Amino acid sequence: xxxxxxxxxxxxxxxxxxxxxxxxxxxxxxxxxxxxxxxxxxxxxxxxxxxxxxxxxxxxxxxxxxxxxxxxxxxxxxxxxxxxxxxxxxxxxxxxxxxxxxxxxxxxxxxxxxxxx
Numbered sequence: 001x002x003x004x005x006x007x008x009x010x011x012x013x014x015x016x017x018x019x020x021x022x023x024x025x026x027x028x029x030x031x032x033x034x035x036x037x038x039x040x041x042x043x044x045x046x047x048x049x050x051x052x053x054x055x056x057x058x059x060x061x062x063x064x065x066x067x068x069x070x071x072x073x074x075x076x077x078x079x080x081x082x083x084x085x086x087x088x089x090x091x092x093x094x095x096x097x098x099x100x101x102x103x104x105x106x107x108x109x110x111x112x113x114x115x116x117x
Contacts, residue, residue, distance in 0.1 A: 001023070001050060001070075002022070003050050004025050004044050004047070005025070005052050006027055006040070006054065007032075007033050009026075009053065009054055010082050012082070013082075016086075016089055016090070016093065017093070020096070025049065037055065037057055037058070037064075041069070044069065045069045045070070048070050050070050050073060050102075051071075051073065052075065056074060058072050058105075059072075059074045059107060059116075066101075066103060067103045067104075070102055071100065071101030072101065072105045072106070073105075073108060075088040075089075078110075088108050088110065091108050091109070091112070092113070104117060
């Protein structure tokens, strides 16, 4: 799958996603750091990339409708530290091995994925 890590997700976490065979870019890879959310949303949609972010604003389905996207993934843990977000990425990888978030919002928590339909 084609993925994009928002700048609030440590770029080192692109490695396990790539190792799992996903075409993974980061906002920084593309020189898009400090881009505002609506433009990032449009950018990911036009590129056909699933956005992976810690930004809870993307969980607002009225402002960022997931059905118009390849998928939105919001990582939600007790903190934003690298080990915690690494666990969330592993939970996401488990989910991606069985399904795709296409047209949906996935809220990824340490041991589960909630899907907003």
